[in-house]
Amino acid sequence: MSTAAQKRPAGPARLDRRTRLRRDKSLLLMTIPAVVLLLVFNYAPLFGIVTAFQEYDPLVGVWHSEWVGFDQFRQLFGDPAFWASMKNTLYLSFVQLILFFPIPIALALLLNSVISERIRNFFQSVVYLPHFFSWVLAVTIFQQMLGGAGVLNQFLRQHDIGTWDIMTNPHTFALLVTSQAIWKEAGWGIIVFLAALSAINSELYEAAAADGAGRFRRMWHITLPGLRGVIVLMLVLRLGNALSVGFEQFLIQRDAVGHEAADVLDTFSFYYGIATGGYSYGAAAGLFKSVVSLLLIWGANKLAHAFGEDGLYRT
């Protein structure tokens, strides 16, 4: 790296700042629209975090609202509804991790063993499709299939077996939303694993087969180690996002199953912050979530490094 830089005769890096600025001014000009949008809609809200330490009043704005320090947080940590939503968040995240995570890997392995390219392509184009559906659409489809007036209950009623409304039952809500997530996103999730599979050197398989390793031993000793890096990366991302389980998905179904089952940190923040006007309270809940999420990403990444993988980033 350094030798290459030294060898470069009169490279652009040697030019002084002003020359480089003049040379690259059209490049900089091109980045301005995106940077402005990010500053307004991503960075300005970062400063809006101060509302979490205020009693925000929309009539007087951020500059003149009363400063209350950590009062919002004190109230938040004493609020059973907040802890209930925290518990739901972790529980739903955990159920999704256990039930969802292995499925794309299994599907990718299965698909990879299919030899006909036609079948593989067709399968992929079908299973990627629900990823592009909105949550409103996905939930509506579930409702039409499994809901009170859906296909399942239509069938049960016609055969006098009684009815079974899955969509409004708070006790099975975790399973319901996990199956929705699997239905919508598991197919899309196979892309990265398929790519990792196709990157495995086929000579390894050939050599192992020549040594008498059967199908399952080859999978254990070649395929799975080949997928390790991607699996760890996906786990890091999943853990880092543990507090952001399906916001829109739950928002849509919250009324049907009740907030006891469906409130997670994001919906809590929305309902207390915007729907009922307690902006500062909602902002405090949101800030709490952001800070914990950041710690989770950092921790998960450290964990990946401990396993000898690159994880999300290296510093």
Place this chain on the structure above:
Amino acid sequence: MTNALTIGSRGGKHRTAATAARRRTHSARPSWDEPPTPVGQAAKGLTLGGTLAVILVPLWIIVLTSFSTPGAINRAGGLVIWPDGLSTETYRQMLGDPTIVTALGVSLGITVVGTALSMVVSILCAYGLSRPRSFGHRFLLMLLIVTMFVSGGLIPGFLVVTGLGGYGQWWALILPSAVSVFNILVLRAFYQETSSELIDAARMDGAGEWRILWSVVLPTSRAVTAVTALFYAVGYWNSFFNVMLYMPTDSQKWPLQYVLLTYVNRANGLPGSVNSGFGETHAQTAPLSLQMAVVVLTLVPLVIVYPFVQKHLRTGVLTGAIKG
């Protein structure tokens, strides 16, 4: 090759097909791989078939119900699983319904305008950051990437948009989500791979950066442009939460997804009846076939665009996953 041809000419068509099939499987399956057992083969087929069915059967039922006559829906007791009397009456009714037509227009408008804006902004930014050792690109890149990890959260974002007067404004549905850093990084990764000889040659000919972007870089990266545009377009087409935030009461400005939510998912009366109060029939829940037709309507643009972009999806996603 000659052998196969001779056999074919002697033994008729059946034999050629069989030989060709055997040859194909033979060459496709690596020699070291054992042939699958019948049980394994069946299990695999069932899993793959089942997965396809779980996705396709609901779509089939919904499309079929939207095309069914009221009689067929009555006989089925709800959603229709087997074709039993088809009609396009529902669609004629739907396209005569001002609420749905307005919503369709709103959705298309937001999607087209939003995608165009997002693409221009993202392509420019991605190219601006893609030239090696350009002035300030490290700092700007950092500025972008930070937003992927740190966010102010829902409420501060809402306060910024409403503070700028965005409540009830069209731009509130577009501008806050116009820039996806992920998409910019995907584009940038591709632009970095554009052959530097080509770019240098263009520069020798006196082309500036704008010219290079327009006539060298863009034409060589059509696939990634298509994928990125699809991602943006799907994002705009599918969004409903920002409508909930910024224009929850103005049903004249609702996009299709919000109509779907209130009108099908929550089975409320047509949103138009809330404000204007016209049409007694609209106050009650819409007939099932009409509800399903709205579902189909939200699917149509996707089904039109998807086949063109689908084969490029892999490239776009992997670049983002690996380099981003």
